[in-house]
Amino acid sequence: xxxxxxxxxxxxxxxAAAVTAFATVVAxxxxxxxxxxxxxxxxxxxxxxEPDGDQARDAVGGHHGTVDGAKxxxxxxxxxxxxxxxxxxxxxxxxYHADFDIPSFTVSAWIQLTKPPTYSxxxxxxxxxxxxxxxxxNAAQVHGDIGTGSQWIRKVDFGADDVGANGQGGRLEVxxxxxxxxxxxxxxxxxxxxxxxxxxxxxxxxxxxxxxQPGQRLRIGCSWGDEFMDGVIDDVKIWNxxxxxxxxxxxxxx
Ligand SMILES: [Ca+2]
Numbered sequence: 001x002x003x004x005x006x007x008x009x010x011x012x013x014x015x016a017a018a019v020t021a022f023a024t025v026v027a028x029x030x031x032x033x034x035x036x037x038x039x040x041x042x043x044x045x046x047x048x049x050e051p052d053g054d055q056a057r058d059a060v061g062g063h064h065g066t067v068d069g070a071k072x073x074x075x076x077x078x079x080x081x082x083x084x085x086x087x088x089x090x091x092x093x094x095x096y097h098a099d100f101d102i103p104s105f106t107v108s109a110w111i112q113l114t115k116p117p118t119y120s121x122x123x124x125x126x127x128x129x130x131x132x133x134x135x136x137x138n139a140a141q142v143h144g145d146i147g148t149g150s151q152w153i154r155k156v157d158f159g160a161d162d163v164g165a166n167g168q169g170g171r172l173e174v175x176x177x178x179x180x181x182x183x184x185x186x187x188x189x190x191x192x193x194x195x196x197x198x199x200x201x202x203x204x205x206x207x208x209x210x211x212x213q214p215g216q217r218l219r220i221g222c223s224w225g226d227e228f229m230d231g232v233i234d235d236v237k238i239w240n241x242x243x244x245x246x247x248x249x250x251x252x253x254x
Pocket of ligand 1 (some may be wrong): 047048049076077078081135138234235
């Protein structure tokens with residue numbers, strides 16, 4: 001009898017091990033367990049917090065900018081900002097870096113207009129050559145352009161009637177802070193334009209966008225040519241991919 005029990009028990013341990021191994025294989029094959037898309041990484045963050053001097057330090061990527069005339073402004077959105085005066089051509093200039101030569105990106109900045117907008121540049125990479133990216137405030141819209149580096153892809157703007165979920169369209173008022181966030185998503189071929197974290201417009205495109213290319217310079221406070229900002233700009237950030245809706249919303253409550 002003892003002998004029989006021993007014989008019957010012997011297979012139990014290998015069987016248990018086999019069940020465990022099978023469960024492991026099943027778990028590994030679970031389609032919901034596939035690797036997620038890599039999250040967009042913050043590659044530049046100009047806090048514009050410097051109390052003086054002509055350097056605008058990039059807090060994350062070392063892409064430090066040189067300030068041309070824009071004075072420190074004590075009442076920024078997050079700490080200090082910089083005050084840009086259009087008639088004086090104020091801007092911050094950042095040299096080209098390969099980190100910015102990317103097809104998917106998110107550009108975000110806080111702005112407070114000090115005069116009614118004209119071609120009030122927030123950020124642009126067209127300095128030194130055309131067909132990449134700019135973002136600005138016009139009289140009745142927030143406007144931008146994306147390009148391939150060799151030609152324009154399309155205009156990307158939202159107007160007074162693009163009010164999203166909170167009633168605020170692209171006609172911006174003076175003396176009020178706004179967060180402008182442009183997402184260019186190469187995987188979905190969509191531009192998603194946000195104000196204060198609220199999506200205002202989704203624009204499809206074809207081709208491959210390029211944030212910046214060799215030979216160009218990035219400017220804050222100037223979108224192109226003499227398109228200089230009349231306003232305070234603060235907390236300018238660039239990610240190397242598209243932020244999610246939730247991530248963009250969270251930016252609006254710093
Ligand atoms: Ca700041």
